[in-house]
Amino acid sequence: xxxxxxxxxxxxxxxxxxxxxxxxxxxxxxxxxxxxxxxxxxxxxxxxxxxxxxxxxxxxxxxxxxxxxxxxxxxxxxxxxxxxxxxxxxxxxxxxxxxxxxxxxxxxxxxxxxxxxxxxxxxxxxxxxxxxxxxxxxxxxxxxxxxxxxxxxxxxxxxxxxxxxxxxxxxxxxxxxxxxxxxxxxxxxxxxxxxxxxxxxxxxxxxxxxxxxxxxxxxxxxxxxxxxxxxxxxxxxxxxxxxxxxxxxxxxxxxxxxxxxxxxxxxxxxxxxxxxxxxxxxxxxxxxxxxxxxxxxxxxxxxxxxxxxxxxxxxx
Amino acid sequence: xxxxxxxxxxxxxxxxxxxxxxxxxxxxxxxxxxxxxxxxxxxxxxxxxxxxxxxxxxxxxxxxxxxxxxxxxxxxxxxxxxxxxxxxxxxxxxxxxxxxxxxxxxxxxxxxxxxxxxxxxxxxxxxxxxxxxxxxxxxxxxxxxxxxxxxxxxxxxxxxxxxxxxxxxxxxxxxxxxxxxxxxxxxxxxxxxxxxxxxxxxxxxxxxxxxxxxxxxxxxxxxxxxxxxxxxxxxxxxxxxxxxxxxxxxxxxxxxxxxxxxxxxxxxxxxxxxxxxxxxxxxxxxxxxxxxxxxxxxxxxxxxxxxxxxxxxxxxxxxxxxxxxxxxxxxxxxxxxxxxxxxxxxxxxxxxxxxxxxxxxxxxxxxxxxxxxxxxxxxxxxxxxxxxxxxxxxxxxxxxxxxxxxxxxxxxxxxxxxxxxxxxxxxxxxxxxxxxxxxxxxx
Numbered sequence: 238x239x240x241x242x243x244x245x246x247x248x249x250x251x252x253x254x255x256x257x258x259x260x261x262x263x264x265x266x267x268x269x270x271x272x273x274x275x276x277x278x279x280x281x282x283x284x285x286x287x288x289x290x291x292x293x294x295x296x297x298x299x300x301x302x303x304x305x306x307x308x309x310x311x312x313x314x315x316x317x318x319x320x321x322x323x324x325x326x327x328x329x330x331x332x333x334x335x336x337x338x339x340x341x342x343x344x345x346x347x348x349x350x351x352x353x354x355x356x357x358x359x360x361x362x363x364x365x366x367x368x369x370x371x372x373x374x375x376x377x378x379x380x381x382x383x384x385x386x387x388x389x390x391x392x393x394x395x396x397x398x399x400x401x402x403x404x405x406x407x408x409x410x411x412x413x414x415x416x417x418x419x420x421x422x423x424x425x426x427x428x429x430x431x432x433x434x435x436x437x438x439x440x441x442x443x444x445x446x447x448x449x450x451x452x453x454x455x456x457x458x459x460x461x462x463x464x465x466x467x468x469x470x471x472x473x474x475x476x477x478x479x480x481x482x483x484x485x486x487x488x489x490x491x492x493x494x495x496x497x498x499x500x501x502x503x504x505x506x507x508x509x510x511x512x513x514x515x516x517x518x519x520x521x522x523x524x525x526x527x528x529x530x531x532x533x534x535x536x537x538x539x540x541x542x543x544x545x546x547x548x549x550x551x552x553x
Numbered sequence: 554x555x556x557x558x559x560x561x562x563x564x565x566x567x568x569x570x571x572x573x574x575x576x577x578x579x580x581x582x583x584x585x586x587x588x589x590x591x592x593x594x595x596x597x598x599x600x601x602x603x604x605x606x607x608x609x610x611x612x613x614x615x616x617x618x619x620x621x622x623x624x625x626x627x628x629x630x631x632x633x634x635x636x637x638x639x640x641x642x643x644x645x646x647x648x649x650x651x652x653x654x655x656x657x658x659x660x661x662x663x664x665x666x667x668x669x670x671x672x673x674x675x676x677x678x679x680x681x682x683x684x685x686x687x688x689x690x691x692x693x694x695x696x697x698x699x700x701x702x703x704x705x706x707x708x709x710x711x712x713x714x715x716x717x718x719x720x721x722x723x724x725x726x727x728x729x730x731x732x733x734x735x736x737x738x739x740x741x742x743x744x745x746x747x748x749x750x751x752x753x754x755x756x757x758x759x760x761x762x763x764x765x766x767x768x769x770x771x772x773x774x775x776x777x778x779x780x781x782x783x784x785x786x787x788x789x790x791x792x793x794x795x796x797x798x799x800x801x802x803x804x805x806x807x808x809x810x811x812x813x814x815x816x817x818x819x820x821x822x823x824x825x826x827x828x829x830x831x832x833x834x835x836x837x838x839x840x841x842x843x844x845x846x847x848x849x850x851x852x853x854x855x856x857x858x859x860x861x862x863x864x865x866x867x868x869x870x871x872x873x874x875x876x877x878x879x880x881x882x883x884x885x886x887x888x889x890x891x892x893x894x895x896x897x898x899x900x901x902x903x904x905x906x907x908x909x910x911x912x913x914x915x916x917x918x919x920x921x922x923x924x925x926x927x928x929x930x931x932x933x934x935x936x937x938x939x940x941x942x943x944x945x946x947x948x949x950x951x952x953x954x955x956x957x958x959x960x961x962x963x964x965x966x967x968x969x970x971x972x973x974x975x976x977x978x979x980x981x982x983x984x985x986x987x988x989x990x991x992x993x994x995x996x
Contacts, residue, residue: 306640502967502968522637
């Protein structure tokens with residue numbers, strides 16, 4: 238179902254225009270703008286097909302009982318009512334928000350610390366930064382499988398062995414209803430922090446060195462330097478990091494799907510896994526689409542909200 | 554002037570994008586299309602990975618050599634998603650071979666044609682109970698049985714003999730054996746790193762509901778009660794079901810009886826525990842014979858008759874049906890394909906033509922699995938299928954029930970100290986009845 242132009246535009250023959258002086262320049266300008274648009278065209282078509290049409294299709298499907306073969310039946314907002322009235326969705330929402338907050342803040346903090354530690358030009362630092370960045374470019378499914386092994390819930394599991402040396406554990410990790418969500422959050426932080434580190438590193442290079450020096454001369458402590466010089470200078474990058482992380486963590490799916498499949502006892506089910514099991518395991522495409530549209534709306538509000546707050550802060 | 558040209562350029566770009574989209578956009582119809590014959594070879598889809606697909610291809614090659622009918626076969630691992638796509642374009646493949654459990658879902662979506670049992674050559678060679686499983690809610694047949702199998706219990710024979718324990722005859726024996734495997738170091742490496750059962754206890758795809766069903770039946774319980782005439786009621790909170798679930802919970806809550814992480818394990822995570830010699834008992838399908846024969850090795854494990862619960866030793870039966878889709882207008886070729894697939898030749902080809910059998914236990918009573926495979930283990934499966942097996946209800950869409958059961962059981966067994974079997978099953982009872990109502994199948 239695509240939006241077809243309803244009005245056919247009537248092309249009027251353009252009246253022959255007298256060429257004013259300087260027409261050549263103008264023509265070049267118009268040619269240029271046409272060229273710009275032609276360059277834009279492939280990306281626009283791709284975007285249309287792989288982003289916008291599926292998005293509008295999703296919105297449309299969320300209003301129907303979807304039966305591809307028999308023809309869809311219009312049900313209005315019934316699907317939305319089902320999602321909001323579904324206790325499992327509401328539980329999943331709680332888990333999603335928990336994961337979102339812990340992963341966002343955790344990854345931000347760890348990324349910030351890493352950036353402070355690894356700022357500099359030395360070759361060894363460059364090597365370390367690369368090594369630490371690896372989790373970001375590793376496929377999350379692979380990361381999940383590796384952590385599954387690390388989290389092996391017996392005393393001889395890799396992480397439990399380490400805890401054992403410290404006289405702690407053994408912990409159940411993914412197998413316990415109270416620890417599973419935390420365990421997933423740790424994986425999320427581990428794979429998200431280096432990404433934040435890179436953005437914050439880029440921000441740190443913009444901090445004026447002489448400020449540090451003069452603060453040093455004035456006898457400021459390390460903490461004061463961080464608080465009054467580094468953090469204010471990093472504000473733009475922090476806003477970007479926060480926005481991206483919030484959106485990313487609301488959409489977390491792969492790590493949960495690979496690590497626990499939503500278990501044990503539904504304690505790690507998030508919005509996306511619930512959506513997936515409804516759409517693809519129960520064939521309830523209408524309700525799953527409604528859930529997806531709600532997620533889209535929340536994401537949009539979040540993004541606009543953070544941007545607005547950042548703007549207001551910057552204006553003050 | 555300048556802005557005019559720029560505006561026109563923009564309009565041209567916008568129009569060309571919009572028209573491209575309109576040209577390729579999907580047309581929305583509103584009713585099921587009629588069956589047509591497009592003159593192309595008959596298109597057959599089956600849910601099959603690489604190994605199974607080679608067997609199908611070899612089988613249809615034999616069929617074409619025999620009849621001259623060309624077949625366009627596709628092995629599709631994610632069959633249901635692909636079918637959705639084809640359904641949206643109103644042109645399903647002509648024939649689909651898939652789980653017998655898919656029948657309720659497919660009829661609800663309007664995918665299938667009714668099948669006149671009497672028109673199938675050799676329909677009397679297929680037992681009535683199998684034909685019964687192909688009936689929809691209206692009592693008409695919507696599929697033809699093609700292959701069946703039951704879950705079987707496999708045990709590490711070398712471990713059992715090393716500990717001097719007998720073959721388990723009851724569920725109690727089985728639980729004791731599991732504990733012994735976990736505590737008495739059956740692999741003799743001096744470490745407590747072995748476990749009793751390898752269990753897929755995840756809620757994903759309803760695995761736990763699928764695994765536990767056999768044990769619940771063995772104690773006389775069940776998820777659903779068939780009230781006849783396509784109507785069902787929930788049986789989840791009956792005393793018998795509680796007894797079965799109690800046994801299941803005992804396994805999860807006795808340290809070592811199930812492998813670590815069982816609560817979140819899908820089959821792909823659980824089976825390796827048996828393969829790598831970490832767990833000594835597994836309840837699974839006979840399609841795993843070929844991979845288990847490589848590791849842990851054909852001579853170290855045994856396939857036993859299912860141990861008895863308080864009622865009997867019913868195990869879950871599953872299988873594949875041949876479905877004729879609503880858009881199939883190729884009557885003659887369809888009949889030839891179906892007649893061949895259930896004939897003696899077709900069934901044998903399905904068992905032996907390729908790497909992996911796609912007909913596990915034949916539905917044709919003239920064919921003997923153990924004799925064709927030359928493997929006595931298949932007679933255990935065949936025997937169970939004949940005398941002590943049960944299939945999930947297939948007239949309704951069973952997927953949501955299996956999912957609900959898995960979620961409820963997962964909650965119950967995750968909390969060992971709590972006395973939550975009765976309350977958890979009460980919640981499952983409600984969920985099952987709600988789902989029955991939404992499928993108009995509540996008695």
